[in-house]
Amino acid sequence: MKIVTKNKKFRWPKLSIPKLHINIGMPKIDFATPKKVLLWTPLLVLRALRQLCYGIVATPAAIGHSPLRLYRKASVWRDWTLAKIDYLQGESDKWRRTFNTLKAPYSILRSMGLSPQMAIGLLAVGTTATTGVVAAEAMKPPSFAAGDPGVYNAPLDSPIFSSDEFNTLRMDLGSTPIGLVKIEDITLGTAYANSALPSGETNVAIVGGKPAVADPAFTETYLEVGHMTVDRWRCTTMTLTNIEANTLIVRGNASDGQSISATAGTPRDRAISGGNRADDMLTSGGYYDQLKITAASSGVNGKIDRLVLSNIYTKGGPCVLDRIKAGTLEIILNEIGAGDGFATKDFQIATSVVYKSFENDDNIELSISPPS
DSSP: OEEEETTEEEEOOOOOOOOOOOOOOOOOOOTTHHHHHHHHHHHHHHHHHHHHHHHHHHHHHHHHHHHHHHHHHHHHHHHHHHHHHHHHHHHHHHHHHHHHHHHHHHHHHHHTTOOHHHHHHHHTTSOHHHHHHHHHHHHSOOOTTTTOOEEEETTOSSOSBOOTTOOEEEEEEOSSOEEEEEEEEEEEETSSTTOOOOTTOOOSEEEEOOOOBTTTTBOOOOEEEEEEEEEEEEESOEEEEEEEEEEEEEESOEESSEEEOOEEOOOOOOOOOOSSOBOOEEEEEEEESEEEEEEOSTTOOEEEEEEEEEEEEEESSOEEEEEEEEEEEEEESOEEOOSSOTTSOSEEEOTTEEEEEEEEESOEEOOOOOOO
């Protein structure tokens, strides 16, 4: 509105009302969400099913590969352990050979009949190492495996009796079965210097059971053997009595007179079982006044599955095999003779030896002098 007064204009101030912007809107509704839910739900289910199928398919392979991985890891550990064991075993063998070499002079002197003290005294002039080894050898407890004389209650490796004056290798068998007994490369009786049979004894080698005795009372015993081999013996005389063998093999024996009179019968074949049997008893080399392997307990037969007596040189008395029950008994490649002519039968297999199968080959009579 304008007011005009004599050449002047007046203006009223403009009045302005501030503008208010109010946005009132309806909330947005995403009509695509249900659609997405409807579309993604089957996809998620399919993905879960696919992962499940992958797991099912992969499970047999995982199971199959798991033992292989375990085996490979175990093989690495096994090879490492065995390598260390082989190394230690090799070192042990080297040291054993070294000590055997160092103690050889002592063993030779002992075999000549010298006492341990005298043998050590003679070797005292040697080196400190040699003397120490010899002393250790002399102080070592006696054992069957080491070839020490004594009375052994089989299958114990330590003797129940031994002394410097006792030089018999004696094995007393009881009810405990033994898998293998092997004695080889030994000299018996008077076949070496300063030797003699034990007091009151006439036989240089005795293998088998024992007869019944009235006083003191003793019930007869036998030695039961699955397979017994007697080979390369040198004896003045050899006799076999009271033996039952399913298979008897007598082959390649030379004797200064022989009488082989075994009789046919029906002894059964046999082997010695016993489950967890005693440890094998093995010894090689040695000089003894007598070898005695007997069932020494009254009424109790000794039992050995495999008995090998090989390369035994004797002098001074008979070799006797008596009261034996064997599956197979081999008497092979022995030399027997006292130089007294063929009329005296130095090799005798008595009529009390009974067999079911008998192999009798190449046994000859030959002039043989007594063992030197």
